[in-house]
Amino acid sequence: MNKKHRMFVRMVTASLVRRRSRMIVALLAIMVGATILSGLGMIYYDVPRQMSAQFRSYGANIIFTPKDGHELFEEEIQKGISFFPQEELEGYTPYRYENSIYRDIPVTIAGTDLSSVLKTSPYWHISGELPKEQGSTLIGKKIAEKFGLAVGETISPVHSFEVTDDMDLSKIPDYEIITDPATGERFCDHVLDLKITGILETGGSEEEYLYVSIADLEDLTLNKRGYDIAEVSVASKQDVLKSYIGRINSETEGISAKLVKRVTASESTVLTKLESLVLIVTVVVLALTMICVATTMTAVIAERRKEIGLRKALGASNAGIIGEFLTEGMVLGGVGGILGSIFGYFFADLVSMNVFSSAITFRPLLIPITIIASVIVTGLSCLIPIRSAVEVDPALVLKGE
Amino acid sequence: MSLLELKDISKIYGGLHALDHVSLTVEKGEWIAIMGPSGSGKSTMMNIISCMDKPTSGQVIFDGKDITRESRKKLTEFHRDKIGLVFQQFHLVNYLNALENVMVAQYYHSMPDEKEALQALERVGLKDRAKHLPSQLSGGEQQRVCIARALINSPELILADEPTGNLDEANENIVLDIFRQLHKEGTSLVVVTHDPEVGEVAQRIVRLEHGKIVSDKRNDHFSDKEN
Numbered sequence: 001m002n003k004k005h006r007m008f009v010r011m012v013t014a015s016l017v018r019r020r021s022r023m024i025v026a027l028l029a030i031m032v033g034a035t036i037l038s039g040l041g042m043i044y045y046d047v048p049r050q051m052s053a054q055f056r057s058y059g060a061n062i063i064f065t066p067k068d069g070h071e072l073f074e075e076e077i078q079k080g081i082s083f084f085p086q087e088e089l090e091g092y093t094p095y096r097y098e099n100s101i102y103r104d105i106p107v108t109i110a111g112t113d114l115s116s117v118l119k120t121s122p123y124w125h126i127s128g129e130l131p132k133e134q135g136s137t138l139i140g141k142k143i144a145e146k147f148g149l150a151v152g153e154t155i156s157p158v159h160s161f162e163v164t165d166d167m168d169l170s171k172i173p174d175y176e177i178i179t180d181p182a183t184g185e186r187f188c189d190h191v192l193d194l195k196i197t198g199i200l201e202t203g204g205s206e207e208e209y210l211y212v213s214i215a216d217l218e219d220l221t222l223n224k225r226g227y228d229i230a231e232v233s234v235a236s237k238q239d240v241l242k243s244y245i246g247r248i249n250s251e252t253e254g255i256s257a258k259l260v261k262r263v264t265a266s267e268s269t270v271l272t273k274l275e276s277l278v279l280i281v282t283v284v285v286l287a288l289t290m291i292c293v294a295t296t297m298t299a300v301i302a303e304r305r306k307e308i309g310l311r312k313a314l315g316a317s318n319a320g321i322i323g324e325f326l327t328e329g330m331v332l333g334g335v336g337g338i339l340g341s342i343f344g345y346f347f348a349d350l351v352s353m354n355v356f357s358s359a360i361t362f363r364p365l366l367i368p369i370t371i372i373a374s375v376i377v378t379g380l381s382c383l384i385p386i387r388s389a390v391e392v393d394p395a396l397v398l399k400g401e
Numbered sequence: 402m403s404l405l406e407l408k409d410i411s412k413i414y415g416g417l418h419a420l421d422h423v424s425l426t427v428e429k430g431e432w433i434a435i436m437g438p439s440g441s442g443k444s445t446m447m448n449i450i451s452c453m454d455k456p457t458s459g460q461v462i463f464d465g466k467d468i469t470r471e472s473r474k475k476l477t478e479f480h481r482d483k484i485g486l487v488f489q490q491f492h493l494v495n496y497l498n499a500l501e502n503v504m505v506a507q508y509y510h511s512m513p514d515e516k517e518a519l520q521a522l523e524r525v526g527l528k529d530r531a532k533h534l535p536s537q538l539s540g541g542e543q544q545r546v547c548i549a550r551a552l553i554n555s556p557e558l559i560l561a562d563e564p565t566g567n568l569d570e571a572n573e574n575i576v577l578d579i580f581r582q583l584h585k586e587g588t589s590l591v592v593v594t595h596d597p598e599v600g601e602v603a604q605r606i607v608r609l610e611h612g613k614i615v616s617d618k619r620n621d622h623f624s625d626k627e628n
Binding site for chain 2: 019
């Protein structure tokens, strides 16, 4: 760096440091603009994730069923969910359904992993609690009303099944085998006493089921088989989910994966509208911010007309003066951009915590974008008033006219 | 050869003749005071001499070169290389210290040199105030910084516009002493003033009225020795 460059740096630094009060006003305007840009940018990119998470409270958005000739065991489900990024997978719940009779009325029993059920069905409202031990059950509200059952009472569904040679009927006390004289098929009834720990209220068909653990269901039916369905909850946009499903269906043998269209279609519609809204707000606020920064820079430069006149009287070229003022503006823009990136993150986090009740995802890429945008916006905001200011007649300015 | 020749210069603003067929010659090493009341055309003449304005008609010849029709860029270069300006309002950059204010003139002229700038400040008796900002200097000190800035590029002509207009008597004397010293060293000086005391110390006094030179005489009281 030669003496001329050093003097240039010295002048720019002196202007920024020794004119603190003026520079702070300009810096504040730039920083507020950069904060809003960075914050809204972060919110814009985070809205799909936040909204997907919100939509997950409406239930699973993907279901796995076994393909024809296959069974859906835990192993298959694990293969299926391995296609989803870990951070997007909210949870999964497998279900196996069996018929039973209670007080001569058919009742469907759903065997499931009761510890994971709320991950895919967070909207379930339970009076009482989920079963924690074997021999207990959660019953739907309609069943409770139909049979006049309450928490703490016992329900004893009867399951009739065809007896096969490999069954160990010794688990059933006083069992009785009935043989169909026409077909020769043998049947047996098994009763299981289940203590009711909770009553489920959803307003949907879930209220017509009786929920037990897989172990209880296997005890009741005396057989182990694959699941009928697995509900999976994944926080992603519809088109991304479709690509996952395409891969699962083509790359796994036993799983048929499908979107729950009722959930994903409405989610996609709302998301698109919300993204558009945030984008419009971002663009409008950015435009207003640019006007604000431009106005501030115009005022800052206008009060330095005399200095510009003096520099011209000392022999400065217009290009030289534009270069000096533009450098000052861009340094301010850079500093404002750095501060704005930091404050923008906290601003976005505050908005996210208030609107979505969860922290914002920090996106490092937005830092250089904010700084570059801030430098460009400030540079452009300075350029127009500077170009006008350097046209001043130094003789008039120095005379105070 | 004369340093500066104004030949039949007129400057018309709208219908107003700020300068009306004025001719003036400044010899090398000469100290001229241009005097006159407000509106007499002093400032217009100074602007034309300093190349910050062009005449409506007439010729400006500086060091043998006709610069009347030069482009704005050429005039800026010419003015930067040949003329040092001293203002009534000092016009220092308020966020640069005294030393940096002098170095700014070097920066636009050639190459900043802190040592030379410090010597210029020493010449006007302000070496120990080099790191002070204009707001920390008195009016007289600010004017001396302004003079140091005008001197730093060794101009052929120092052009001062009401250099003592904002100063008290003590500071006025200091500034005039510096001018005397510069004149002794051979620097040409054109001082625009309406203050008779400032005019009286010059070698030659030119009086303007209504845009015309009404008198141009050598100062009988001027003496290098005395001054």
